[in-house]
Amino acid sequence: MTKNAKIAETGKPRVIIIGGGFAGLELVKALRHADVQVVLIDKQNFHTFQPLLYQVGTAAVEADSIVYPFRKIFDEQQNFYFRLAEVQSVDTGKQLVETSIGLLRYDYLVIATGATTNFYGDEEIQKTAISIKNIPDALSLRNTILSNFEKALQIDDEEQLNSLMDYVIVGGGPTGVELAGALSELRKHVFPKDYKELDFIKMDIHLIQSGDLLLKGMSAEASQKAREYLEKFGVKIWFNRRVKAYDGYTVLLDSGEKLISRTLIWAAGVTGAPIAGIRKESLLKGNRLQVDEYNRVTGYENIFAIGDIAAMVTPGNPEGHPMLAQPALQQGHHLGKNLNYLITGKPLKPFHYHDRGTMATIGRNQAVADLKLFSKEYKTQGFLAWFIWAFIHLISIIGFRNRLFVLVNWLGSYFTYDKGIRLIVGKTKENIPVEAVTEKTVG
Amino acid sequence: MTKNAKIAETGKPRVIIIGGGFAGLELVKALRHADVQVVLIDKQNFHTFQPLLYQVGTAAVEADSIVYPFRKIFDEQQNFYFRLAEVQSVDTGKQLVETSIGLLRYDYLVIATGATTNFYGDEEIQKTAISIKNIPDALSLRNTILSNFEKALQIDDEEQLNSLMDYVIVGGGPTGVELAGALSELRKHVFPKDYKELDFIKMDIHLIQSGDLLLKGMSAEASQKAREYLEKFGVKIWFNRRVKAYDGYTVLLDSGEKLISRTLIWAAGVTGAPIAGIRKESLLKGNRLQVDEYNRVTGYENIFAIGDIAAMVTPGNPEGHPMLAQPALQQGHHLGKNLNYLITGKPLKPFHYHDRGTMATIGRNQAVADLKLFSKEYKTQGFLAWFIWAFIHLISIIGFRNRLFVLVNWLGSYFTYDKGIRLIVGKTKENIPVEAVTEKTVG
Known part of the structure; x- marks a missing residue:
């Protein structure tokens, strides 16, 4: 009862x-x-602007700027009731x-x-991988990445170092592609300044894609350009591979190959x-x-x-x-x-979807867009796509303050090549304590 | 070893x-x-601007705006090493x-x-009270306050309602005074809009002070004005009282009086x-x-x-x-x-403290300041003190971005009477589950 x-x-x-x-x-x-x-x-008591979760996870914007409390959004709506x-x-x-x-x-x-x-029923991966469907996930990713490097400073053993510095992203859809791009920007512009004692040539970013195309569902041009951009950034793309198992340390691919990483980001579906x-x-x-x-x-x-x-x-x-x-x-x-x-007793009208196209951003000045305007298709890649992407996302965020804060973060990052929100607050994902390992490896 | x-x-x-x-x-x-x-x-991997922690705890500014990663502050300093x-x-x-x-x-x-x-050795209070010395504390306070009201919506019983809607702040120093002021502003301008179904006449804010003065150490004028402002805001100040015991629900004062509150904020030392x-x-x-x-x-x-x-x-x-x-x-x-x-083998120089005065803010346009400039003392209360307080705190925050974000939050709050960061993300402090109680009280 x-x-x-x-x-x-x-x-x-x-x-x-x-x-x-x-x-x-x-x-x-x-x-x-x-x-x-x-x-x-x-x-949760707030709406989350999901398209920018990956930016929270990669220290580009603060969580507070992409969420908005429901009660505040509908303060003026008299028929609205919220229950947490x-x-x-x-x-x-x-x-x-x-x-x-x-x-x-x-x-x-x-x-x-x-x-x-969707972990496709694999409970071990569900337990050990990081996914980013909500704010706690995204913050956990950010905390984990930053903690990894803090820990890496104490490591001599090559394999252990790889386990902390390398990242495996599973899934070549928009989230996987955007994350791979964001991580490679951090590797190039931010982490080497923060962790001068580490050698970032050792940091590998792997992207695993089950098929032979990135951004399936977008145009061939978009798919091809996304691949070119990521490869230029030094992302290692593994096509036609699936993750067979992951224990928090070793990633086993269905091809038999193995990768070592303590951080597997699951964006596979x-x-x-x-x-x-x-x-x-x-x-x-x-x-x-x-x-x-x-x-x-x-x-x-x-x-x-x-x-x-x-x-x-x-x-x-x-x-x-x-x-x-x-x-x-x-x-x-x-x-x-x-x-x-x-x-009011009137007849219902059927829903018709107006496809306005899809976009994905890879990094600085680099995005791909398949747009539909007035039933015409426009495909563009590079700076223009990136600018449209930024503009559309910015105006879609709820609230003037949030829009302004995201814009300031983006402009700041754009001109300084920096990403500011490099804070470890709250939980990190640690499958196997590094301490257990460092005892063995550090003299 | x-x-x-x-x-x-x-x-x-x-x-x-x-x-x-x-x-x-x-x-x-x-x-x-x-x-x-x-x-x-x-x-932690970041510096915290402690004077504004109470504003994080009361949903006025986001945590990210008052902290700054150490590695970023000292990116350019060659002799600097950080260890988390x-x-x-x-x-x-x-x-x-x-x-x-x-x-x-x-x-x-x-x-x-x-x-x-300082909990003065009282382990039960240490366990049940909220203090705000760091970012996790402040976020926990914010989450707890907001969760309390969400829960209060489900309660009929008068005492249970009080336990969720009333707040007890212990300590009449700057932190206690500033928190009491911030909470009463929320009660007046923000919560009634968010929780239209609750009656905020029922929300009491208690401030417990062991002596007979607020802001001990500041001038008599500052102390007196702080009291006037808080009383005008409807804060109930209990002078010459100490908290003898708190179990997460009943606050027992040394005078024998009892208060009911699930949230006791400890700012007593x-x-x-x-x-x-x-x-x-x-x-x-x-x-x-x-x-x-x-x-x-x-x-x-x-x-x-x-x-x-x-x-x-x-x-x-x-x-x-x-x-x-x-x-x-x-x-x-x-x-x-x-x-x-x-x-470099030179003789050391003794430290001399240059006291520039102290300030505390109670709320909108209302602060008290005892300033020392060129060995002269200036005492001011009200708008000017508030403006000086805001200006000095703003320029003291590290980083242009943080300064801008705090300013935008403050300007926003000032002109709209709103406080924007009303998010429940992460831990709340719940000593006794409300669910256990609601079972009994809600039909």
């Missing part, structure tokens, strides 16, 4: 939105004039969400829980984060919920899914929309309109 | 500085042209410092370990943070090391102490200098010169 969570009954239909990512946030906004009670549930809670399950019959603070009744339920890192209590029949491969063209989860009348968790499968689009920010933002916005229609 | 830590032998005399607070940092700077090897040891390590003890005979990374030989040792919170291995005879009351007028620890030739840990006791100054930023900065700078003299 779980207690009821305490929340006002406003007499309006209650829309519960689980998850305040891009999709959930846009939906809340789109419901600002709707005659409903909007309840947002999230595990973890969702445990849904009872679709009784229309109840079970959460860490108790049961909450809903009239309409919107699942916007996004995606989580994501999987939907569904909720217990939703019928199994609605769950497609990749753990995404099958939705119709109104983002309604198949088999339900009043349950919707938006963003990464939603797979709007149509004959022309058997995979659903890509798991990216753009479809999430557009679905959130569109569902807001549809819920308005639903409540 | 402890191993040796790995560090280059440069052939120059090695000065080991333990602690990178104000004193240690100034000393490193002052040694930039000295013909020595400067080794700074600190538990905890110091365990000193062997003054063998001239060795034992640390978490191994043994380090010194020619000159400078103890700049500062002060730590500090004590020196000495190092094992230094002769007991040099330790004065308050755990400070007795130093001569050259900051040399009594009984040693080559061991010095600066900042809060140093007590330069003279007939005219039986207590030593106050444990504040100014003496620390001046001693660090002065010792740098003296070490230069020592190495």
Whole structure:
């Protein structure tokens, strides 16, 4: 018998939105004039601008600049209620969400829980690798990188030194490519100044990609240029390789090759984060919920899914929309309109995705972009792509202060070649204590 | 048998500085042209601007803006070496410092370990109270305050609600006064917007002071005005009271009165943070090391102490200098010169403290300042004091970026009455889980 969570009954239909990512946030906004009670549930009290998490992880921007408290975003929205809670399950019959603070009744339920890192069932890798899907992850990566070098100062043994100075990134998608680029910039411009006693020729950055292309899904030009940029930066790209095992020290590839690194960053894929209590029949491969063209989860009348968790499968689009920010933002916005229609008894309108293209940045002046403007495609790489990337990300960050702080960090980095947020605060990821090793190796 | 830590032998005399607070940092700077090897040891890889910790704890500025990585500060200083390590003890005979990374030989040792919170031996209070001497402390305070209100939303029981919404601050010195002021500003301008469902008339802020004056050590005018400002803000000041016991829920005063609060902030005093291995005879009351007028620890030739840990006791100054930023900065700078003299065979010069006065801020436009300029005293309270306080703190923060970010936060807060960094990231202090209580109280 779980207690009821305490929340006002406003007499309006209650829309519960689980998850305040891009999709959930846009939906809340789109419901600002709707005659409903909007309840947002999230595990954290802030929205995270995920596209820049890798920059938090590589000391380029501070965490506080890419997040924004939900309560502050919606201070003025009268129908908005926030609850900091973890969702445990849904009872679709009784229309109840079970959460860490108790049961909450809903009239309409919107699942916007996004995606989580896909370790493909490998528990050892899940335990030993670092992924960057949220702020604690990103801070852990930053702390780990910096701690590694502090520890490396005490090491003589060559293999031990490699284990601390080398990095293995798994996954040649945008996150993997951006991380590899950011790490190689740190190696070139920042770490040698900070750690004058270390020889950074010894620092290797490995990027493992299962196929023979980086940035799969982007144009051939983008893919090719990304490869060229990374190779110019000295990133070692391993095509057609998968990680077979990792124990926190030795990376075993399916080709039989071995790499030594205490830090393996897993950016090899994501999987939907569904909720217990939703019928199994609605769950497609990749753990995404099958939705119709109104983002309604198949088999339900009043349950919707938006963003990464939603797979709007149509004959022309058997995979659903890509798991990216753009479809999430557009679905959130569109569902807001549809819920308005639903409540006011008007017919719903089907969702149409407007693909505006995709981008990835590799480093200073170097990015790749496949843009779509007015149904025309533009492919560009290099400075212009980088500038567009920076501009679009900057204007997408919530809040003037955050935008300004990120801009100042970027301008600072651009002109000084420096990255400022080199702080070790909080947890580091340490699978095997280095102390145990140094005892043996240091005289 | 402890191993040796790995560090280059440069052939120059090695000065080991333990602690990178104000004193240690100034000393490193002052040694930039000295013909020595400067080794700074600190538990964290960054310097913390302690005067603004309370603003981190109250969501006014982000942690990243008041800290600065040591390696970045001294990127250009060729004789500088940093080691991230905890110091365990000193062997003054063998001239060795034992640390978490191994043994380090010194020619000159400078103890700049500062002060730590004084719980006067009460272990239960030490366990249950929050103090704010460093960044993790300050973040823990911020997380706890925000989590308290999130939890309070689920509570009906009046006493339980008080336990989450009320705050007890112990100590009427600058930190206690500044915290009380900051909390009452949050209560007035920020929390009611964030938590519309809570009634903030129920939020009490208690300030406990053992004597009958706030800001002891400042002028009577400053003390009186601080009291007036706080009372106008609705802070309940309890004079001539001490906390006798605190179990994480009930605060028992020595007068027999009881207060209910899950959050007790302990700002009741500090004590020196000495190092094992230094002769007991040099330790004065308050755990400070007795130093001569050259900051040399009594009984040693080559061991010095600066900042809060140093007590330069003279007939005219039986207590030593106050444990504040100014003496620390001046001693660090002065010792740098003296070490230069020592190495080049010149006579040392005695330290003279230039008291420039003290300040404390209570809130918006309200601060108190006792200033000394050209041997003249100026006392001012209100807007001017507040403006001077803000200006001096701003220019004292290290780094253009940090200064800019703090300024932007302050200007933002000033004009919008808002405080932006309302994020719960990381640990909260929870002595007794609220869940256990809510089970009973919520239907």
